[in-house]
Amino acid sequence: MKILLIGATGTLGTAVHKALAERGHEILTVGRSGGDLRYDFTDPARTAELYERAGRVDAVVSAAGSVPYKPVTEMAPEDYLAAFHGKALSQIDLVRQGIPRISERGSFTLITGVLAREPIPTGTAASMANGAVEAFVRAAAIEIAPQRINAVSPTVFTESLAKYGDFFPGMPPVDLADVARAYVRSVEGAQTGQVYAL
Amino acid sequence: MKILLIGATGTLGTAVHKALAERGHEILTVGRSGGDLRYDFTDPARTAELYERAGRVDAVVSAAGSVPYKPVTEMAPEDYLAAFHGKALSQIDLVRQGIPRISERGSFTLITGVLAREPIPTGTAASMANGAVEAFVRAAAIEIAPQRINAVSPTVFTESLAKYGDFFPGMPPVDLADVARAYVRSVEGAQTGQVYAL
Numbered sequence: 001m002k003i004l005l006i007g008a009t010g011t012l013g014t015a016v017h018k019a020l021a022e023r024g025h026e027i028l029t030v031g032r033s034g035g036d037l038r039y040d041f042t043d044p045a046r047t048a049e050l051y052e053r054a055g056r057v058d059a060v061v062s063a064a065g066s067v068p069y070k071p072v073t074e075m076a077p078e079d080y081l082a083a084f085h086g087k088a089l090s091q092i093d094l095v096r097q098g099i100p101r102i103s104e105r106g107s108f109t110l111i112t113g114v115l116a117r118e119p120i121p122t123g124t125a126a127s128m129a130n131g132a133v134e135a136f137v138r139a140a141a142i143e144i145a146p147q148r149i150n151a152v153s154p155t156v157f158t159e160s161l162a163k164y165g166d167f168f169p170g171m172p173p174v175d176l177a178d179v180a181r182a183y184v185r186s187v188e189g190a191q192t193g194q195v196y197a198l
Numbered sequence: 199m200k201i202l203l204i205g206a207t208g209t210l211g212t213a214v215h216k217a218l219a220e221r222g223h224e225i226l227t228v229g230r231s232g233g234d235l236r237y238d239f240t241d242p243a244r245t246a247e248l249y250e251r252a253g254r255v256d257a258v259v260s261a262a263g264s265v266p267y268k269p270v271t272e273m274a275p276e277d278y279l280a281a282f283h284g285k286a287l288s289q290i291d292l293v294r295q296g297i298p299r300i301s302e303r304g305s306f307t308l309i310t311g312v313l314a315r316e317p318i319p320t321g322t323a324a325s326m327a328n329g330a331v332e333a334f335v336r337a338a339a340i341e342i343a344p345q346r347i348n349a350v351s352p353t354v355f356t357e358s359l360a361k362y363g364d365f366f367p368g369m370p371p372v373d374l375a376d377v378a379r380a381y382v383r384s385v386e387g388a389q390t391g392q393v394y395a396l
Binding site: 044071072073075080081092095096100115116119120123124127128132134138139140141143193 | 242269270271273275278279282286287290291293294297298313314315317318319320321322324325326327328329330331332333334336337338339340341342391
């Protein structure tokens with residue numbers, strides 16, 4: 001398949017790229033600062049341009065999203081808006097604009113995260129954005145068939161424990177290779193409206 | 199308790215008002231077009247003013263939120279933004295600004311809805327907003343203790359079947375009185391971070 005991979009140069013994106021490439025797919029990498037196509041993910045005006053340049057693809061795979069982390073009492077409305085734009089609307093718009101452009105049986109795979117179900121302090125904006133995307137995925141799935149849409153919702157990566165482990169005390173980490181496998185499952189499988197929690 | 203009830207004049211708000219009044223609470227009603235205080239819920243700048251006028255309250259209860267319904271292919275980014283402002287950020291800001299203002303053991307009860315878990319066509323923005331609020335509730339709960347926060351997430355009301363029943367084929371409706379009871383449970387109970395799905 002021809003796959004558009006957003007956030008291709010990040011920690012997760014790199015692992016997803018490797019897993020999809022090993023499966024023989026042709027991958028068009030997209031990143032803010034690297035990849036085949038440069039793209040500011042949070043600007044919906046640029047999404048049309050991205051699809052224009054990419055041409056017809058069979059799967060759109062996202063490993064990109066950013067949200068602010070602060071105690072709830074220090075959050076401003078702008079922080080929740082930044083989280084909404086940076087992880088929810090950005091990915092939703094990728095789907096919205098992709099529906100008429102990708103293959104008839106193409107798929108979308110979005111990234112969310114464990115904070116949708118298991119909160120941590122300073123994580124209200126992240127939880128909110130993840131919850132928004134997961135509910136959107138379930139809802140969009142019943143409208144876009146035979147196109148498909150799923151989310152991958154990982155906990156902290158084993159490879160990122162040194163950096164982020166303190167935020168997830170006692171929570172089992174997940175290997176990047178296993179997260180990447182969930183993307184393969186979404187892209188090559190037949191399920192839709194799923195949230196692959198791992 | 200002294201309770202601030204947002205969206206007091208709507209179908210749900212009226213039922214919640216009745217249930218809380220029957221329990222002997224003092225209720226300050228807030229509505230866009232009626233109630234003790236008039237308030238445009240989607241303008242965060244007005245929330246400080248609302249709390250200023252309300253004085254110290256023991257519980258903030260929301261039965262207000264609006265989202266657009268359209269096929270996903272007809273949605274614009276503005277529609278998702280309207281849903282985010284109209285149901286998610288509006289309620290989140292009520293919490294954010296309420297934390298330093300309500301009682302030390304006060305509570306927040308927000309409204310979401312069945313579309314967070316059971317989608318219907320044209321409901322992607324509604325699902326998204328509900329999912330955002332439910333994940334926020336779980337996350338905020340662990341930061342604001344001993345203050346509490348819960349969500350009430352009802353399916354279609356029995357009393358609204360004539361108007362909305364066609365959107366929920368075969369789905370069991372819920373009586374407004376049972377939904378109102380969930381608000382009582384949230385306000386008078388001791389649980390936090392819960393989503394009361396009914």
